[in-house]
Amino acid sequence: MQHTVFTFAELDFILQDDQRWPGVREALGMTYESSEGIRTAGGASLLARGMATVQGADIVMPIEVSMPPQLLATGGVRVVLVMADAEQVSLSMLQVAPSDGPRVLFSPEGPGVFDVRVLTDEMEAIELLAQLVIEALSPGSNVGIAYGDTVLQVARTEDGWATRMQETADPTPCDLADVRAQIAEVFGPILSGQGH
Structure with missing residues (x-):
C-alpha cells in the first residue's frame, strides 16, 4: 500500500491539467478555491518537502508522488x-x-x-x-x-x-x-x- 499526505494546494498543482479534477474535487466535498496562486503554493510546498525537483522551467515529481492523486482523479x-x-x-x-x-x-x-x-x-x-x-x-x-x-x-x-x-x-x-x-x-x- 502506497500513501502520501498532500495539502489541497499540492493536489491542485499535481492535477491542474487533468480535466477530471474539478469534478473529483466537487465529489470529494473539497470546497477550497482553485487558483494559480494556490497551485503555485502547492508546487512550492512539494519542492520544500523534497517531493519534487526543478528541471529547467518545470517542477517535476517522481511517479510515486504523482500517481496517488492521478489515480484518485480516475474516479469510480x-x-x-x-x-x-x-x-x-x-x-x-x-x-x-x-x-x-x-x-x-x-x-x-x-x-x-x-x-x-x-x-x-x-x-x-x-x-x-x-x-x-x-x-x-x-x-x-x-x-x-x-x-x-x-x-x-x-x-x-x-x-x-x-x-x-x-x-x-x-x-x-x-x-x-x-x-x-x-x-x-x-x-x-x-x-x-x-x-x-
Whole structure:
C-alpha cells in the first residue's frame, strides 16, 4: 500500500491539467478555491518537502508522488467510511475504479490536508472493503459504511461484533464471518457496478 499526505494546494498543482479534477474535487466535498496562486503554493510546498525537483522551467515529481492523486482523479464508485469510538470520529472514502481498476483510500487528516493511499488490487474490491472495516475496528468502536442511502453500521463489542442497517434498529450480534457476509451482500453489487 502506497500513501502520501498532500495539502489541497499540492493536489491542485499535481492535477491542474487533468480535466477530471474539478469534478473529483466537487465529489470529494473539497470546497477550497482553485487558483494559480494556490497551485503555485502547492508546487512550492512539494519542492520544500523534497517531493519534487526543478528541471529547467518545470517542477517535476517522481511517479510515486504523482500517481496517488492521478489515480484518485480516475474516479469510480466511492464508498464512505465513518469510523467512531469514544474519543474521535474520522472519515475516509474508498474509491474503486470500474473493471478492477485502481483502488484509492482518501482520508482528510486536517483542514486542507489529505492522506491518499493506493490500495492493493490483489483481492476483490469487496474483500478489500471488508478488510479495511475489520482492521479499523477495536473493541468499543464502530464503522458506518455508506453509498448514497445504503448504510451498514458495523460495531466491535467487547465480546464480538454487531451490525445494523437502520439507525433506529438495535444492533444484531454476529460473528466475523457474518460481518464479511453482510458487507458482501450489501456492497458487493455496488462495488461491482451492478448495484444502485
